[in-house]
Amino acid sequence: MPILDRPLIVVSTLVYFAVCLGLGVWALRRTRSAHDFWVARQGLGVVVTGLATMAAAFSGFVFLGGPGLTYRIGLSSLFINLSIGFTPTLLAWTLAKRLRLLAEVREVYTIPDAILARYGSRTASGAAAVAVLIGTIGYLGAQLLAMGTLLTAVLGLSLPVAVGIGLGVLLFYSVAGGMMAGVYTDVFQGSLMILAAVAVFAYAMSAGGGFGQVVRSIAASPRFGRPFLEPLGSTPALTALGFFFVFGIGVLGQPHMLNKFYMIRDPRRLRWLPLVLGSSQTLCLLIWLGIGLAVPALVAQGKLAPLARPDDAAPAFLLGFTPEPLAGLAVAAILAAIMSTADSFMNLGAAVLVRDLPRALGRRVDRELFWGRLATAGIAVAAAALALGYNDLIALLGTFAFGAALAPALAVGLNWKRVTAAAATASIVTGTALNLLLEFLARQTFFPALPKPPLPPGALPTAVSLAASFVVLLGVTAWTGRRQPALPEDISAVMEA
């Protein structure tokens, strides 16, 4: 049934847009300085910070791609989420406190700012800014395409018009209210995502006859069978372990999550961050598990035709098996997941252009608030144009892993004084270049003479890049660390706290 025949879904989409626009107007009145625009005046509580971090981290992939991946490869897809048990505490212990305390002693608004403060190196900070810009264009372009595809289905529009409408709403609140709007829309969007995920999970289990019946149906089905439920199934062990490594450790280099830590009002409130962040992420992931198990069970029970495209798993379930109000809530939640990630990237990309790259070149931009707003619009329009015109480029850049570039310089460098600027720069450049090179060789079809990356079957290029980036950081530190000059007293105090 076309979505347009179900008016509540269209209404919920329009109401969702109206709330985002309303929050944009509210934030516009409160955004008077660059401090407000980039870090929301550093006035957030721990629940707001946790929800905003979750909403920025979880894109539409959790709601659409995840269930589709599970339909395709079985429960081995859960290796992507397996690290969720320790990542909130890992983030808190290694980075949240250090980044927040850096913001106490220096004017630090972005991740390249933190690298500049820690290492005193414009080269290291500039390398980080370039990595953030590359990833931002890719991730933002991918989110805008996903948003356009969803709006095309809901409102029956062409893709460019759908992207334009979604982009218009995003631009309105992001340009007007910067991170102030970004964070509070993230809270609204994150709450919506959790509500929809829990409700859809419950409904999915009920539709399949309960958890026991769901797994029994899958195991007895000739199409799926017990391998679907096995931890590896048909997935190579190196792929599954690569998911675990990239999502478990790469999280330490995700700028759209990390820069939320600057914004918490009182560093002592970080005490509760792991529990707030971890529980919100776990609740949200219920939709992945719920639809990922229910759809193959319904196919096995003969209640749903086998899917032609695995990515149709979530739409097929939501449109075919849930009541209209719940489907409307879920569509709004999917839009929320996409837009909460996109607005964070718009802010990050604008900061690179207005703040990070000029500082790396030894310059400062006057009227940062004005230029920040302009750059937010510019980066979003550029990403949308690239997404619509050069889909292949966006698909390649969308695989870029921030973690490979930034995780070692941040997670080790902010906790070990001996790490030098040379080591940080070498690690950032290695992670960025190796990740792009290996992904390009793995995916490109333009130059048939070029070899595939020389990796074992199933190994993820990003996992190799991330591990290599750590090895380079530790190796160059061992080589240059004895010549490390004493750190400034304030940075020392942050690292000893």
Added chain:
Amino acid sequence: MARTFALVLLALAALASLAGFALGSPLAPWLAAFGGATFPVALIALGAARNGRLGGLVIPLGALWVLLAGGLAAVLVLPAGGPDVAGLPLATALMIFVLVPIPLLGLGLLYAFSFGRHGLREEDLDRVRRLRSGGS
């Protein structure tokens, strides 16, 4: 001492992960599993150590390593997942019902209740605030 130990673990984890993911060998999955279990423990130890010591965190972090290494080893040792538990293969049930919720709650509560000793001490916050320079 704890910091040095954490750095040694980190170096071993990084080398094992690189060898596991980049070089194909029968040992590759085991190297990757060792790296995957060791990285988070080494990094948390590095971030939580104070004056080179971990104090009461040694046992919980050791338990985390055993849990992660045991869970990943179970996946590699039981190719078909082992006997069924609650309708799921044992290794899958471990992933869903043990490897996610237990560290999530255990580490989250540990962080919250040890915050005054291993998170942020009042005297450290005061020292940082006294050094506020106001510009970068």
